[in-house]
Amino acid sequence: MALPFLPGNQFNPKLGSEKFHKSHCFDYNNQVPGYVGFDKSGIGGDLLPGRAPPPSFSKFPTGKGSAQPSWVAFDRQVLCFFSFCQEPVHEKREERSRLRKVNIYFYLEDDTIQVVEMKQQDSGMLQGTMVRRHRVPRPKPLDGSYFTVDDFSVGGEVQIYSKTFKIVSCDQFTRNFLTKMGKTVPEDGKFPGDDYTTHRETIRASMQSLRPYEKFDTLKQYLDNDRKVLRFYSVWDDTNNMFGEVREMVLHYFLADDTVEIVELYKPNCQRDTIPVFLHRVRLPKSAHTVPQPGQTVNRTILNVFGPMGKGGRHILDNLRTGAEPVEYYHHSDLGVGRHINVHGRRLLMCDADGFTRNFYGMTDDEEPIEYRRDKLPVAPRPIPPHSDLSIGLQEDAIENCKNLVPKVPKKDFIKFYVKDRHGLESHVLRFLAKIQTDLPIDKDRRFVISVFLSDDTIGIFEPPQRNSGVIGGQFLARARVVNPKAGIDPDTHHTRFYKPEDFAVGRTLTFNKHAFILIDADDYVYQYMEQNSHEFPQSSLTSIMATLRSVSIERQDEFTSSFKEAEGLSTGPGTMGYLDFVGILLGLVSEHLISHEVNTIARCYVQQSSTVPEITKIVSTAQEQLKKVNFESFARLLDLLRYEDEEGSGHLPREVMRRVCVSSKVPLTREVLSALLDMCPRNEWNNVSYEKFVGALNWRQNPMHAGGNEAATIQHTIAAFSFPQSMPAAPEERLVNCERFLEDLFGK
Numbered sequence: 001m002a003l004p005f006l007p008g009n010q011f012n013p014k015l016g017s018e019k020f021h022k023s024h025c026f027d028y029n030n031q032v033p034g035y036v037g038f039d040k041s042g043i044g045g046d047l048l049p050g051r052a053p054p055p056s057f058s059k060f061p062t063g064k065g066s067a068q069p070s071w072v073a074f075d076r077q078v079l080c081f082f083s084f085c086q087e088p089v090h091e092k093r094e095e096r097s098r099l100r101k102v103n104i105y106f107y108l109e110d111d112t113i114q115v116v117e118m119k120q121q122d123s124g125m126l127q128g129t130m131v132r133r134h135r136v137p138r139p140k141p142l143d144g145s146y147f148t149v150d151d152f153s154v155g156g157e158v159q160i161y162s163k164t165f166k167i168v169s170c171d172q173f174t175r176n177f178l179t180k181m182g183k184t185v186p187e188d189g190k191f192p193g194d195d196y197t198t199h200r201e202t203i204r205a206s207m208q209s210l211r212p213y214e215k216f217d218t219l220k221q222y223l224d225n226d227r228k229v230l231r232f233y234s235v236w237d238d239t240n241n242m243f244g245e246v247r248e249m250v251l252h253y254f255l256a257d258d259t260v261e262i263v264e265l266y267k268p269n270c271q272r273d274t275i276p277v278f279l280h281r282v283r284l285p286k287s288a289h290t291v292p293q294p295g296q297t298v299n300r301t302i303l304n305v306f307g308p309m310g311k312g313g314r315h316i317l318d319n320l321r322t323g324a325e326p327v328e329y330y331h332h333s334d335l336g337v338g339r340h341i342n343v344h345g346r347r348l349l350m351c352d353a354d355g356f357t358r359n360f361y362g363m364t365d366d367e368e369p370i371e372y373r374r375d376k377l378p379v380a381p382r383p384i385p386p387h388s389d390l391s392i393g394l395q396e397d398a399i400e401n402c403k404n405l406v407p408k409v410p411k412k413d414f415i416k417f418y419v420k421d422r423h424g425l426e427s428h429v430l431r432f433l434a435k436i437q438t439d440l441p442i443d444k445d446r447r448f449v450i451s452v453f454l455s456d457d458t459i460g461i462f463e464p465p466q467r468n469s470g471v472i473g474g475q476f477l478a479r480a481r482v483v484n485p486k487a488g489i490d491p492d493t494h495h496t497r498f499y500k501p502e503d504f505a506v507g508r509t510l511t512f513n514k515h516a517f518i519l520i521d522a523d524d525y526v527y528q529y530m531e532q533n534s535h536e537f538p539q540s541s542l543t544s545i546m547a548t549l550r551s552v553s554i555e556r557q558d559e560f561t562s563s564f565k566e567a568e569g570l571s572t573g574p575g576t577m578g579y580l581d582f583v584g585i586l587l588g589l590v591s592e593h594l595i596s597h598e599v600n601t602i603a604r605c606y607v608q609q610s611s612t613v614p615e616i617t618k619i620v621s622t623a624q625e626q627l628k629k630v631n632f633e634s635f636a637r638l639l640d641l642l643r644y645e646d647e648e649g650s651g652h653l654p655r656e657v658m659r660r661v662c663v664s665s666k667v668p669l670t671r672e673v674l675s676a677l678l679d680m681c682p683r684n685e686w687n688n689v690s691y692e693k694f695v696g697a698l699n700w701r702q703n704p705m706h707a708g709g710n711e712a713a714t715i716q717h718t719i720a721a722f723s724f725p726q727s728m729p730a731a732p733e734e735r736l737v738n739c740e741r742f743l744e745d746l747f748g749k
Contacts (some may be wrong), residue, residue: 031069057111058148061181074108079174081106081152083165084191099194102130102165104158108177111135111148115160122200136160153178154186218257225255230332230357232350233369234262236343249278249348251341253332260284260330262343279343286328288345336361338370386489387496395496413456420454428454430501430526434461437509437516445469448476448517452501457481459499461512482512505539507596522597527604542605545598550746552593557747560589564739575740579603582737606742607735619676623669624700630668635699638665642691652688655679667698 014020023042026035042048057070081104086097105114115131135146139159151158158165169188170178178185230253238244248265262279266272330341340347352369353361384402387395396410420428430452436443446469451460458479465473487497499510506519530540538544553560563585567577587599641661646653655678662674669677677697681689696703 031067032071052144055145056148058108058150060149071109077108077173077177079106079108079149079152079177080104080171081154081167081174082169082171083158083167085163085165089196094199095195098196099192101191104152104165104167105133106147106149106152107133108149111146113147113160115165120197131160149178149181153183155189222256228255228356229253230255230335230360231354232335232337232357233352234341234348234350236346236348238346251335251348251350252281253330253335254281255332258283258329258331262348283329284341284343286330286334286342288342332360337363337367399495417455427525428529430454430504430529431523432504432506432519432526433521434517434519437518442470446471450504450517450519451479452504453479454501457498457500459512461517477512485511502537502539505537505595505597506600507598520596527600531601531604539595539597540601542601545594545601546746548593548598549590549602552590553746556589560746561743563589564743575738576608576736577739579607579735579737582606582739582742602742603737606738608738616680619673619680620697623673623677623698624704626669626673627667627698628700632668633701634665635695635701638662638667638698639692639695641665642695646691650684650688651690651692652684652686653691655689658689658691658694 020043026033028034047053060070082101083104084099084101086099088097089095101118101120103116103118105116106112107114112133113131113136114129114133117127117130119127137143138145138147138151139162147158147160152167154167154170156167158167168191170185175185232251232253234249234251236247236249238247248267250263250265252261252263253259254261259281260279260283261277261281264275264278266274335341335350337350337353340349349370351371353363357363358367382402384399387398394410397407400407400410422428432450432452434448434450436446436448438444445466447464447466449462449464451462452458453460459477459482460479461475461477463471463473463476481498484497484499484503489496503510504519506522509516509518511517527540530537531542534541564577564582567581567585583596583599583603586602587594587596590599638661642653642658643649645657645661658678659674662669667674677694678689681694681697683689
């Protein structure tokens with residue numbers, strides 16, 4: 001009997017328990033956090049009275065590494081079991097039970113099951129998915145729980161919705177997976193015999209064809225040669241007939257079914273109806289014959305064995321084809337370059353073939369095609385009218401209108417445009433100072449700036465405004481290509497020759513739209529660019545200029561020597577003379593043989609720079625004044641950025657790198673001041689700039705420049721503090737030319 005419900009006569013169910021937390025509404029389900037809801041547990045995680053435990057998922061042994069949820073670790077991994085079930089069949093003599101073969105798929109990620117029946121021929125039933133994918137509950141008395149991976153094994157049985165499935169075998173992945181879980185997997189079994197399947201196989205074996213059908217096996221040829229077509233370029237010479245001509249054809253031979261298709265090539269303005277196909281795709285007979293009547297030629301011939309002609313007669317097929325007329329058709333072995341074929345009475349000569357056809361017949365590249373073309377009538381040349389200033393559009397557009405009915409867009413030299421377009425400080429624009437060659441007093445003092453754009457050889461002319469000149473300055477000629485009136489027309493391209501960059505040089509006279517301009521000067525960039533590319537600009541090639549000068553001055557050596565000796569050293573020192581004086585004397589001696597540009601090239605080669613130390617103080621003071629106006633004091637950050645670029649820690653950086661860092665850091669200096677300051681900074685043997693001296697020169701807090709006081713002391717302070725060089729490039733009128741070295745190179749020592 002039971003103990004009375006008194007103190008000391010009952011056991012504490014919480015004895016030894018360590019968890020006394022309250023139940024919560026969130027928990028892990030299949031290692032995924034989610035809302036539990038009304039299935040929450042009681043205090044300490046125990047089930048509430050009358051509450052069944054929640055269904056569990058398959059348990060897998062844990063390995064090394066980070067733990068992952070099953071829906072991640074077993075994504076797209078499925079176990080496959082081959083099984084069968086038997087169903088009774090009533091009121092049928094051939095069978096009493098039917099065997100239904102199914103595949104059971106178990107998805108490891110969420111323990112879902114799918115049952116699919118394998119299709120059998122002549123089963124008479126709808127086959128396919130028998131149980132859709134979902135979690136399948138276990139039968140009683142285990143209802144309330146679901147099948148797991150432990151419920152499936154080879155040789156066992158599984159009851160799914162009152163159907164019992166016998167598992168016979170599994171695939172190799174399933175066998176390996178179960179083995180890794182520690183289970184012993186038996187050998188694969190065999191499906192038992194089925195009365196209905198045996199009955200159907202007996203009927204199928206007894207069904208033999210009693211009629212003498214003739215088999216034409218063309219499937220293999222079709223599968224092997226589908227989409228393989230031989231192409232021959234052929235001609236049909238029909239000149240023997242009245243109004244006949246040579247007509248070009250393309251013959252297509254289809255290897256899949258030995259059919260032939262012929263397409264005619266029509267020339268422009270041939271006055272023929274453009275029929276799409278000359279011969280439709282059909283097997284081509286070798287001999288020309290009349291088209292048979294419908295039913296005249298058939299594949300089979302019926303022989304009357306006995307009986308009347310109508311109903312009740314007995315007929316068989318003539319497999320020997322005793323009454324058939326043999327017809328030979330063209331085969332790919334009958335075709336080839338240089339052969340003739342008969343196309344219903346028309347002889348076609350195959351002159352050439354495409355690459356696939358040549359490889360198919362094993363032809364080599366040395367075998368040339370047959371030239372079967374009659375001599376064409378000479379085509380009269382089409383003269384292109386000259387392009388005048390009143391014509392609409394560009395010259396290239398007008399020429400394309402003369403060549404084609406539908407004009408094409410003229411091609412431009414994009415490579416030249418990309419290479420010689422503006423890149424950073426490299427403008428690729430040559431600027432010359434010019435004046436008009438005229439006798440009118442109002443136009444003699446006018447000055448023009450001629451800009452030559454190297455990217456597309458266009459020219460623009462601008463007139464700077466001058467006060468009290470009576471002429472409004474501004475754009476004189478818009479940027480465009482200008483015709484060179486002395487060059488004429490190119491006979492090959494029929495293009496009018498335009499001015500090129502190599503046509504420009506100081507001292508030359510050029511005509512732009514019937515206005516003659518004399519180039520009187522150019523900026524330093526023009527001389528530097530032409531000297532660096534002397535192979536394109538012969539007027540800046542020092543070698544060729546000196547060779548011309550030697551040939552001219554070899555007989556006038558005394559005159560040259562005396563002219564330079566009289567002018568040298570008057571105000572500049574022994575052996576030197578002013579830049580402008582040197583150019584004036586040399587130009588006066590060889591004005592008939594050399595132009596002003598070539599003389600300036602010689603002077604630039606022998607120039608020696610004068611000392612202009614006061615410019616150093618001026619530029620540094622200007623830079624510090626610009627920084628003071630905007631209160632720029634981020635010198636430490638600028639120095640850190642320059643040190644970051646200096647990977648070797650040498651204290652020096654290339655000039656372009658320092659300029660890029662200053663621009664990216666938004667140092668408030670103008671481009672001219674920044675470039676001049678970088679040029680003056682001290683350099684090492686690799687021509688790199690010292691960035692510490694550069695930042696020290698900019699720091700107006702620690703190293704302020706003295707605006708007033710002794711100018712010499714200010715100069716010496718700048719040189720001593722920043723180690724700047726004591727010489728800078730001077731203006732042309734301040735440069736000195738070493739005429740002594742020039743005479744030695746010209747006549748020798």
